[in-house]
Amino acid sequence: WDPLIRWIADRHQLSLKITDDVAHIEQDPDVLQKMATVVGAQEDMTLAPLYNITALCGSLVIGLAVLDGHITAETAFEAGEIDETHIMEQWGEDEEALTRRKNNKESLMASVRFLQLCGIVA
Numbered sequence: 628w629d630p631l632i633r634w635i636a637d638r639h640q641l642s643l644k645i646t647d648d649v650a651h652i653e654q655d656p657d658v659l660q661k662m663a664t665v666v667g668a669q670e671d672m673t674l675a676p677l678y679n680i681t682a683l684c685g686s687l688v689i690g691l692a693v694l695d696g697h698i699t700a701e702t703a704f705e706a707g708e709i710d711e712t713h714i715m716e717q718w719g720e721d722e723e724a725l726t727r728r729k730n731n732k733e734s735l736m737a738s739v740r741f742l743q744l745c746g747i748v749a
Contacts, residue, residue, distance in 0.1 A: 631706065634697055635688050639665050643688070649710070662687060669694070672745050676738040683707060683735045693739060696748050700739035704732050 628645070635641045641661055646652050666687070669677060673694055681690035684707025692698045698706070705712075708728060715724065742748040 631688050631692055634692060638695060665691065673747055676742050679738040680735060683731050694748065700736050704735050
């Protein structure tokens with residue numbers, strides 16, 4: 628996550644609070660407003676794929692990094708699934724989880740493909 632946190636700070640001047648815990652932490656209202664401004668500045672054609680990527684990866688930072696061409700779809704998927712990957716390494720694979728991951732990856736790749744076809748990302 629550190630490279631993505633550095634990227635969002637450099638690219639959008641957003642200083643996010645981070646934790647190594649799974650619990651939610653509140654971000655500063657100014658940072659949230661800046662994020663809203665970044666999202667609001669997106670072209671109409673990017674909003675649906677941005678939403679999909681963000682929802683699938685559980686991170687607006689990942690979604691914005693994909694839109695900016697900073698990371699690939701594969702890297703986005705791996706970052707978004709890091710917790711699930713760790714759980715599978717600890718406890719073994721689960722057929723339902725594998726199916727969910729496969730479906731999520733296909734949806735993510737379709738969203739990125741749409742952005743590529745629109746000429747938004749390479």
